[in-house]
Amino acid sequence: MARIFGNESGHVRRMKFGFRVRMLVLFAIFSVALYAFAKDSSSLFSSDPLTVGVSIIVFLGVAKIISFLFKRQDRGLHKAGRGLKGEAEVAEALEALPESYRVYRGVKLRKGGDIDFVVAGPNGVCTVEVKSHRGRVDFNGRELTLNGTPFRDKNVLHQAFGEAMNLHHYLRERMQKDIFVTPLIVFSDAEAFLHFGMNPVYNVYVIQKDLLRECITGLRESVFSLEEIHALLLPCV
Numbered sequence: 363m364a365r366i367f368g369n370e371s372g373h374v375r376r377m378k379f380g381f382r383v384r385m386l387v388l389f390a391i392f393s394v395a396l397y398a399f400a401k402d403s404s405s406l407f408s409s410d411p412l413t414v415g416v417s418i419i420v421f422l423g424v425a426k427i428i429s430f431l432f433k434r435q436d437r438g439l440h441k442a443g444r445g446l447k448g449e450a451e452v453a454e455a456l457e458a459l460p461e462s463y464r465v466y467r468g469v470k471l472r473k474g475g476d477i478d479f480v481v482a483g484p485n486g487v488c489t490v491e492v493k494s495h496r497g498r499v500d501f502n503g504r505e506l507t508l509n510g511t512p513f514r515d516k517n518v519l520h521q522a523f524g525e526a527m528n529l530h531h532y533l534r535e536r537m538q539k540d541i542f543v544t545p546l547i548v549f550s551d552a553e554a555f556l557h558f559g560m561n562p563v564y565n566v567y568v569i570q571k572d573l574l575r576e577c578i579t580g581l582r583e584s585v586f587s588l589e590e591i592h593a594l595l596l597p598c599v
Contacts, residue, residue, distance in 0.1 A: 363457055363458060363459070364456060364457055364458070364459035364460065364461060364462075364463040364464060364465050364483075365461070365463075365464050365465065366453060366456065366457055366464075366465040366466075366467060367464065367465070367466050367467065367595075367596060367599050368466050368467030368468045368469070368599030369468060369599075384431075388428050391428060392424075392425065392428045395424055395425070395428075447494065447550075448492050448493070448494030448550030448551065449467075449478060449492050449550075451550045451571060452478070452479065452490065452492050452548055452550050452571060452574070453465070453479070455571055455574045455575065456479060456481060456574065456578075458575065459481070459483070459575060459578060459579070460483075460579070462483055462484050463481060463482065463483035463484075463578070464481070464482050464483070464588065464592060465479055465480070465481050466479065466480040466481075466482075466595045466598070466599050467479055467599060468599055469595060469598045469599055470598050471528050471529065471532050471598060472532075473531075475525075477489050477490075477491070477525045477528075477529065478490055478491055478492045479492070480529060480595060481578055482588055482591050482592070482595070483578065483579075483581075483588075484588070485579070485581045485582060485583065486542070486544055486578075486581035486582070486583035487533075487541055487542070487543050487544070487583070487591065488526075488543060488544040488545065488546050488578060488581065489522065489525045489526045489529055489543060489544075489545050489546065490546045490547075490548055490574075491518070491521060491522040491525060491545070491546065491547045491548070492548055493518065493547060493548070493549050493550070494549075494550050494551055495508055495513075495549065495551065495554055496551050496554055497509040497553070497554065497555070498510075498555045499554060499555065499556045499568065500557075501558075501563050501568075505517045505518070505519055505520075506519055506547075506563070506568065518547060519547070519563060519564050519566050519568075522545040522546070522547045523545050523564065523565065523566055525545060526544065526545035526566075527543070529543045530542070530543045532594070533591065533594065536594050537587075537590060537594070541591070542583040544567065544581055544583065545565070545566045545567070546566070546567045546568075546569065546574075546577060546578075547566060547567070547569070548569055548570070548571055548574055549568075549569070549570055549571065550571050556568060556569065556570055559573075560573065560576070560577060560580070
């Protein structure tokens with residue numbers, strides 16, 4: 363079994379915590395508004411009908427806005443949880459690699475965001491970007507699409523390729539050697555439907571989790587010194 367260093371994505375954990383905090387804040391705001399409305403209800407309903415009507419409309423409007431924002435945070439929390447679950451499943455798949463491989467989670471370099479996983483083995487170095495989306499994944503000639511629509515947040519091909527290039531530059535600066543880094547995008551959910559197989563898209567392998575072992579062990583790029591790479595990557599997790 364491969365050795366794994368590092369922990370689950372700090373970025374996703376921070377997102378999950380932020381969603382929970384915002385949900386608590388929204389709940390607190392609604393509770394205060396409900397308390398204020400209930401406290402003044404006796405004097406309010408003794409007022410003229412216009413004042414009563416306007417007050418009720420305002421309260422219902424505030425409640426609807428808070429409900430919308432609460433549901434939005436809840437969807438984000440669910441998405442973050444699914445992302446962490448996907449990372450855990452990919453980590454399990456990577457751990458099943460031969461013992462000659464080393465896996466680094468949540469690698470933080472000076473440039474760019476965290477890299478979900480970096481894998482170093484006797485036949486190469488690769489970055490692994492995990493996606494937990496469901497649906498049909500295609501390529502429209504410019505970027506990946508999900509059910510016919512480009513991914514909402516970012517161009518995931520550029521993201522994965524950029525992570526690999528950042529790692530390449532990091533290793534080259536410190537080792538004074540050109541280490542080729544292969545970028546992978548791995549979809550963890552069984553309901554993500556891909557048709558690329560082992561054919562890279564713009565030099566990025568876009569695969570299902572089940573092909574992860576075959577893809578990594580099939581790389582043909584030389585690694586100079588695993589111990590040297592380990593010494594450089596370990597402080598980054």
